[in-house]
């Protein structure tokens with residue numbers, strides 16, 4: 519084993535001395551072993567070094583998330599190797615995959631069941647904005663419409679490297695927090711998120727008043743336009759189905775007659 523240079527201990531002590539507090543007396547033999555830091559640093563370091571992700575995947579992105587946790591990429595480097603099967607033991611929700619309208623209420627409910635502090639990573643184009651299914655009848659265009667997202671990882675699907683980069687950004691965000699100002703120690707700062715209702719179209723209960731106002735305004739505008747006899751889509755909807763012209767009626771009758779003839783019903 520290579521021996522240390524003779525002046526190594528002296529060098530170490532010289533470097534440490536400027537950081538030692540004048541009023542704190544530290545025995546000489548311990549001087550090289552005393553570290554001074556802040557509560558925030560320790561608090562954040564311990565939280566980000568053992569951030570436990572929640573085990574659940576929604577679609578193809580989940581395969582990349584699983585690959586990230588497997589041996590090649592090895593999430594245990596970050597103290598994250600055990601994906602928790604219960605929201606009550608998890609700090610981090612990785613929304614990995616297409617978020618369907620049917621799934622949103624379950625995701626929000628699981629988020630509410632996670633204890634504070636809790637964080638959300640939106641993984642992939644689908645979770646972030648609907649992705650290739652954005653216009654689909656059954657897909658919501660971004661999970662951030664329902665729960666707060668801390669980090670977005672782009673891609674379809676994002677590679678394990680991209681997810682790891684997103685997780686490191688998440689760690690940096692945790693490092694910037696202070697025990698004095700974090701919301702979970704503040705009075706009356708309930709972070710409960712209303713669970714959206716599954717219907718013909720999922721809506722966020724927090725927006726009920728806005729939805730009601732907008733709908734009533736559109737209906738009253740439509741009725742006013744109908745009363746004035748002016749055109750326009752809203753007015754047409756307010757007037758109900760359009761009356762068919764005589765020509766169109768004659769064409770329909772002719773078509774019916776031909777159909778009856780063909781089927782031998784005439």
Ligand code: SF4
Pocket residue numbers: 577578579580614615616641642643644645649650673674675676
């Ligand atoms: S972003 Fe791409 S890979 Fe990820 S769930 Fe959507 S379609 Fe699948």
